[in-house]
Amino acid sequence: MKKRSFQLFLSPFVFQIQTDIELVLENARLMYGERFKERVDDEQFVDYYLSIVKSSGVRHFYKPQARFFCDSREPFKPLRLNQAFAMLEWGMNWTIASHELQYCIVHSGVLEKDGKAILFPAPPGSGKSTLTAFLANNGWRLLSDEMAMILPQTNQVIPFVRPICLKNQSIQLAKNWFSGAKFSSIARDTHKGDVIHMAPNSSAFKQNQVPAKIVGVVFPQYRPNAELAIYQLDMADAFMQLAQNTFNFRVLGNSSFTTLTQLIETIQSFEIHYSDLEEVEAFLREDIIERSS
Amino acid sequence: MFTLKKGMQLHPFSDQSGLSIYNPFTTEIITLRITLTQFESLLLDSGKACAEHAELHHVLNDLSEKGIIEASPSPARSS
Amino acid sequence: MNARLSVSDLVTLFLRPESVLDYSPSRLSKAIIVLREQRVLGRYCYRFEQAGVLEKLDERAQRHLNNAMQVALRQKEQVFTEVENLIKTLKSSAEYVIFLKGTAYTMCGASIGEGRIYSDIDLLVPKGDLTNCEQRLAIAGWISQAVNDYDDNYYRKWAHEIPPMAHGQTGTVIDVHHNIVPVISKASPNIQLLTQYKEEIAPNIFVLNAPAQLVHAAIHLFRNEDYRASFRDLTDLYLMMENQPDDFFEQAIYIASEIGFKKELALALRYVHQLLCLPLPAKALALAQSQTNIKQSVNDWIFSSVLLPQHDLIEQSHTPLKHTLAMMRGHFLKMPLHILIYHLTVKSCRGILESVFGEHIFTPKDEMPALQGGQAQGKSGKAKTP
Known part of the structure; x- marks a missing residue:
């Protein structure tokens, strides 16, 4: 997939995210519903400009990875591609926690x-x-x-x-309890174990x-x-x-x-x-x- | 005797569970499980307090090393 | 107004902060994102504040500007304590301790220090006292950050500093230098020629005097091999030169020739004049224009864009080639060829590993402001009730 940008309106912040990973796009759309804007509004005040992209290199062919950037900073080591959406969620948390001082x-x-x-x-x-x-x-x-x-x-x-980040055994519990809820795809074997996000x-x-x-x-x-x-x-x-x-x-x-x-x-x-x-x-x-x- | 250094933030908790001191220059927080009155008398009469409880000596040393309190000349005594 | 931003808009914003009032909120948000990436958001905040326009900006923009300013203020608040502690620690181990770069700017209280963040505290000690200093620092809780033996060796053999040391409790990083450029590059000066320009700005606190600081900053920028955040450094140079009398420039030229870095100073003068439009006195201007024409135009081609911000959000021609050239230039200046080959052999071996396994099996080095920690250093120093 070619690089694309979308915006997330998550009061009190607006994020603009660039990605070339389909999984990120699909999950963001599912998790954020109306707050996900497929088309970037150039006239919008954007608070943070993030990107989550496929890693280049030979590894790309047999074990594709995702890298997260905030400005030109890369706080995390790359993760497996199937963990990309979870990585974006953690990256957004990292961004807010390390910049916002009004709260x-x-x-x-x-x-x-x-x-x-x-x-x-x-x-x-x-x-x-x-x-x-x-x-x-x-x-x-x-x-x-x-x-x-x-x-x-x-x-x-x-x-x-x-979204709420659920791990390991809680994943099945949550799916049983809240059958009406929307769930992201599972990010397997992260440093926190298996991880899923619930909208x-x-x-x-x-x-x-x-x-x-x-x-x-x-x-x-x-x-x-x-x-x-x-x-x-x-x-x-x-x-x-x-x-x-x-x-x-x-x-x-x-x-x-x-x-x-x-x-x-x-x-x-x-x-x-x-x-x-x-x-x-x-x-x-x-x-x-x-x-x- | 000792005094609290300038700039230190001190908060005694109203349930008497202790007091917290924040040192903005090192960003360290220390919580002592003593009341404000106990703390003040400890600083004021450090010699006597340390003679009675040896471990208080370490507490004062520690606070002083962390730049929270400083030794100051004793006020003139009437005795 | 067109929402697109250009590099010259950002330069104008620096020189005439009040031009920010013409920005729409969305355009301002783009400028903020670029300036934050360039690590100059706090500096711009200070300039907006001085120009009396900060409070007139969109509230969201003010929030971001103030956030950046606050990080710098906090760092400033803490750096004095760190400096005091370092002086106490090194007092008996070094003949002199001179604070350099960001720390020195802050300690001098000049406007260049306002809103500026830096990732480590740089200090200069005599080479002969280095081992002593390192041991004293280790006892005081500073831990060497050498990544591996190769790194450690590289520093000790070729560099002008020992591996960075981080404090176990506060996380502050210090860079202890014994020279200002790697000793092994034949250009490293007799350091005493520079240290004679030290000046005591508070009891026992030494920094280089203003013209010597300028020379050092010029050397640092133009012998650098990583130009990605050089816009901050360029604005540093501007702020050092702004409003200075003619004899300041004459002294700087004298010091630069004395220690053999006249070329670097010439480049500094040239680009501050050319890119940031700073007027220069005649002698300084003559030096800025002193190189031969061909060399000058090649340099201009490279530096005119690598010294200015690069970002997806700003309009400009793509410049990775120029970046590579500037990097090579920095690299070659630092190392004579045979050393360069040695350096590259080991590094490129790692380079191959990286290209096979992906770029980041090794921990990425994330540059954080030195004194800004993540979580509270909360330690319950619980004392028993007397």
């Missing part, structure tokens, strides 16, 4: 109910994305699966609605310019067959964990310190160990959302 950006899922949002910062393997996917399909609004964009000196979080539902996209007020932060830990265990975190602990999950803490400097310490003062913080998602949902709703003003 304090925490590596975290963000879901909202009744205008109140809960952050779920967690390392890979904690089941965060499965939890995000479950909530997003059970009456909660998805703001983001990967990054909470907090307006400095406030407790407001801005949505950055993107956000249309209501999440429709409200992607509506901020929410953060009322809680929950650090989830998936434990197979475990009963739900809830630990309240003291502020010092919660703050350190939140700061460690903040992409741009160092560049933001004082402003991120003030934002996060102030935020921690006004919200509830928990660590939970769980296996039953319905139990978790009830806890979040009854003990955090309904009890906070």
